[in-house]
Amino acid sequence: MPLTAGLAVLVAIAFAGSLAVGPVVLPPGEVVAVLFGGGDLAARIIVIEIRLPRALLAVLIGGSLALSGAALQGLLRNPLAAPSLFGAPASAAFGAVTAITLGLAGTLSWQLPVAAIAGAFASVALLLLVAGPRASLLVLILAGLAISSLAGAGTALALNLAPNPFAALEIAFWLLGSLEDRSFRHVLIAVPFVVAGTVVLAWDRRAFRALTLGEEAAATLGFDLGAIRLRVVAGVALAVGAGVAVAGSIGFVGLMAPHAVRPFVRHDPERVLVPAALAGALLLLVADIAVRLIPSQSEIKVGVLTALIGAPFFVLLVMRRRAELSGGRHD
Numbered sequence: 001m002p003l004t005a006g007l008a009v010l011v012a013i014a015f016a017g018s019l020a021v022g023p024v025v026l027p028p029g030e031v032v033a034v035l036f037g038g039g040d041l042a043a044r045i046i047v048i049e050i051r052l053p054r055a056l057l058a059v060l061i062g063g064s065l066a067l068s069g070a071a072l073q074g075l076l077r078n079p080l081a082a083p084s085l086f087g088a089p090a091s092a093a094f095g096a097v098t099a100i101t102l103g104l105a106g107t108l109s110w111q112l113p114v115a116a117i118a119g120a121f122a123s124v125a126l127l128l129l130v131a132g133p134r135a136s137l138l139v140l141i142l143a144g145l146a147i148s149s150l151a152g153a154g155t156a157l158a159l160n161l162a163p164n165p166f167a168a169l170e171i172a173f174w175l176l177g178s179l180e181d182r183s184f185r186h187v188l189i190a191v192p193f194v195v196a197g198t199v200v201l202a203w204d205r206r207a208f209r210a211l212t213l214g215e216e217a218a219a220t221l222g223f224d225l226g227a228i229r230l231r232v233v234a235g236v237a238l239a240v241g242a243g244v245a246v247a248g249s250i251g252f253v254g255l256m257a258p259h260a261v262r263p264f265v266r267h268d269p270e271r272v273l274v275p276a277a278l279a280g281a282l283l284l285l286v287a288d289i290a291v292r293l294i295p296s297q298s299e300i301k302v303g304v305l306t307a308l309i310g311a312p313f314f315v316l317l318v319m320r321r322r323a324e325l326s327g328g329r330h331d
Contacts (some may be wrong), residue, residue: 003261003264003265003275004274004275004278007261007275007278007279007282008278010278010282011059011278011281011282011285014282014285014286014289015055015059015285016028016031017285017289018051018054018055018058018285018288018289019031019035019047019051019052019055021289021292021293022046022050022051022292023292024046026043026046026047030043031043031047034047034048035047049183052184053182053183053184053186053187054179054180054182054288055285055288056187057179057182057186057187057190057246057247058179058281058284058285058288059281059284059285060187060190060191060194060243060281061179061190061194061243061246061247061250061253061284062253062257062280062281062282062283062284062285063198063277063278063280063281064194064197064198064239064240064242064243064277064280065083065239065240065243065250065253065254065257065280065284066253066254066257066258066276066277066279066280066281066283067197067198067201067202067239067273067276067277067280068082068083068088068197068201068235068236068239068240068254069081069082069083069253069254069255069257069258069276069280070254070257070258070269070272070273070276070277071201071204071208071232071235071236071273072086072124072232072236072254073258073269074205074207074208074209074211074269074270074272074273075204075208075211075228075229075232076140077211077212078140079259079262079317079321080140080141080255080314080317080318080321081140082252082254082255083120083124083236083240083254084148084251084252084253084254084255084310085140085141085144085148085255085314086123086124086127086140086143086144086147086148087123087127087144087145087147087148087149087150087151088120088123088124088236088237088240089120089177089240089243089244089249089250089251090123090147090148090151090152090155090249091119091120091122091123091147091148091151092116092117092119092120092123092237092240092241092243092244092245092249093116093119093151093155093175093244093248093249094119094151094152094154094155094158095115095116095117095118095119095120095122095241096112096113096115096116096119096244096245097154097155097158097159097171098115098119098154098158099111099112099115099116100112100167100170100171101158101161101162101167101171110189112189112245113189113190113193113241113242113245113246114241115245116240116241116242116244116245117193117237117238117240117241117242117245118237118241119151119241120236120237120240120241120244121233121234121236121237121241123147123148123151124233124236124237125233126147127140127143127144127147128229128233130143155171155175158171159171159172159175175248175249176248176249176301176303176304177247177248177249177250177251177301177302177303177304177306178247178248178299178301178302178303179247179288179302180299180301182246182247186246186247187246189242189245189246190242190243190245190246192242193238193239193241193242193245194238194239194242194243196238197234197235197236197237197238197239197240197242198235198239198277199235200231200232200234200235200238201231201232201235201236201239201273202273203231203235204223204228204231204232205270205273206270207223207228208269208270208273209268209269209270210223211223211269212269247302247303248301248303249303250284250302250303250306251303251306251307251310252306252307252309252310252311252313252314253280253283253284253306253310254280255310255313255314255317256283256309256310256313257276257277257279257280257283258272258276258279259313259317260276260279260283261275261276261279262276283306284302284306287302287305287306287309288302290305291305
């Protein structure tokens with residue numbers, strides 16, 4: 001598929017750029033030499049120990065967030081569905097922060113992603129319970145806003161009750177989202193959960209196409225809608241929770257990436273999954289490169305940059321959606 005191949009090439013280029021760009025810019029030849037076991041000691045430390053884990057996490061987290069958004073949009077048949085709008089990253093951050101504050105998990109422990117996954121699972125499950133599978137756009141947005149606000153308030157409370165400044169700084173990390181100073185330990189923590197979430201979300205790809213005909217038609221075709229909803233919730237929780245556990249809350253990737261590729265696949269919810277995942281990986285890689293290049297005293301958090309881009313993008317989508325609905329009523 002040309003779109004998938006093109007996006008894969010762009011991801012590879014951005015990945016190479018992520019290894020080369022930073023406070024110390026490395027020539028492409030030196031980066032290649034380091035990857036094949038050559039290069040000097042300083043270049044090896046920069047590429048292997050600092051930039052490679054960061055680039056791998058950008059691909060994993062960006063791809064999983066985008067895949068989660070595409071799956072939710074296919075399940076709910078709503079183009080504005082996304083993990084960030086439903087409070088999944090905020091709830092996952094709250095789960096991680098709670099585990100840290102209560103001393104149940106350390107920042108490099110395997111218990112941390114479990115706590116974050118539990119928070120994400122609770123948020124998406126609560127949204128489907130409150131709003132229902134046939135909820136309107138307004139109900140979805142309001143329910144997601146309420147869940148996200150509740151999770152944000154819980155995280156802020158944990159910040160206020162932090163026993164020392166170091167704990168407060170750790171909590172602030174989850175609020176902003178960053179790939180800075182990540183190591184291979186973080187990659188190893190995230191990979192099993194992200195892979196599991198990806199497999200679960202891709203499992204029902206054919207059901208998303210059937211759901212475009214309506215729930216009754218999908219059920220007639222043999223799809224168990226209750227089981228599909230449960231699997232999608234579990235897949236989103238695994239993918240989003242693992243990402244938040246190692247990089248904090250990074251929003252709007254799951255909204256922007258599927259929309260960027262949907263016109264190229266004729267708005268087919270099954271065919272959009274793989275291109276959306278690649279677009280999400282590309283988006284987060286480029287955003288992570290950008291935060292290193294923006295002049296500032298300290299590196300801007302990548303979650304802040306994606307929010308600055310994603311919030312106006314969401315407003316434009318809502319306005320376009322409103323115009324489409326108004327046009328349909330007028331006709």
